[in-house]
Amino acid sequence: MVSWRWLTSFCRGGIFPKAFKKSSRCPSLFWGCCYHRTQGSFLNPEIRAFLEENTEVTSHGHLTPEIRLRLLTPCCRFWKEKTDLWPFSDPFWAIYWPGGQALSRYLLDNPAIVRRKTVLDIGSGCGATAIAAVMSGASQVLASDIDPIAGMAMVLNCELNNLNPFPITTKNIIDTEVDNWDLIILGDMFYDQQLADSLHHWLRKCSQTHGTHVLIGDPGRPQFLDHSIQSKLHKVAEYPLLESTRQENNGLTATVVWHYQP
Numbered sequence: 001m002v003s004w005r006w007l008t009s010f011c012r013g014g015i016f017p018k019a020f021k022k023s024s025r026c027p028s029l030f031w032g033c034c035y036h037r038t039q040g041s042f043l044n045p046e047i048r049a050f051l052e053e054n055t056e057v058t059s060h061g062h063l064t065p066e067i068r069l070r071l072l073t074p075c076c077r078f079w080k081e082k083t084d085l086w087p088f089s090d091p092f093w094a095i096y097w098p099g100g101q102a103l104s105r106y107l108l109d110n111p112a113i114v115r116r117k118t119v120l121d122i123g124s125g126c127g128a129t130a131i132a133a134v135m136s137g138a139s140q141v142l143a144s145d146i147d148p149i150a151g152m153a154m155v156l157n158c159e160l161n162n163l164n165p166f167p168i169t170t171k172n173i174i175d176t177e178v179d180n181w182d183l184i185i186l187g188d189m190f191y192d193q194q195l196a197d198s199l200h201h202w203l204r205k206c207s208q209t210h211g212t213h214v215l216i217g218d219p220g221r222p223q224f225l226d227h228s229i230q231s232k233l234h235k236v237a238e239y240p241l242l243e244s245t246r247q248e249n250n251g252l253t254a255t256v257v258w259h260y261q262p
């Protein structure tokens, strides 16, 4: 039986990129691919109910216990249930990935990095790192994730942490002209060669055009370790992963924050 348990151990294989090529099975529930600023009360009530019913609120098992999140845990029905019954695209937003954990921990411990800064979080997933940026005093945060359900999960996670939802975009902004952000953050986004190449090219442009500061969180995924971006990175922090995250991530033991300097 295929269940969502495999999601947490994907990264040594090629499942993840394939999963992203799948489209949502429930397009009528989409937010649409545009720039959003929404309050939780505007969420489609059916989707809200589905997300609340099929995730668990948790603040343990990851590196930032001060952030509460709705995640897929062994207590949830779809941890074991066949994925065929899941109505949306694969729920990568329902996992707090090691790369995002490192970045969030780093921002919470070093708020001066983001205080009064404008911050763009690429591939936000559950939104934890964007939440950490808000908690650390960022003046403006934009979360970006191409999965509209991730956007909705982020709104719920903002509510859990008593924050007003930040703007969220579901448009793919990689390879587009972007505004002049002070800081771009990316957690666990180097899992696919093609995406890694696009990201590197785009980050170089953002950095060279605007002088944008770029921080990358990654636990040592093969596509990241083997990428040419490695020669432009400077390690700023490393954290041991908690036991539960180690088990879910095929033996990865630590997660790192890198400063990209093209």
Ligand SMILES: C[S@@+](CC[C@H](N)C(=O)[O-])C[C@H]1O[C@@H](n2cnc3c(N)ncnc32)[C@H](O)[C@@H]1O
Pocket: 020, 092, 093, 095, 096, 097, 098, 099, 100, 101, 122, 123, 124, 125, 126, 127, 129, 144, 145, 146, 147, 150, 171, 172, 173, 174, 186, 187, 188, 189
């Ligand atoms: C491995 S998850 C990481 C989530 C989060 N940053 C974390 O560390 O917990 C990757 C996320 O990137 C999103 N994603 C993939 N391609 C993207 C793109 N081109 N633009 C924005 N988000 C993207 C996926 O929908 C997914 O939520």
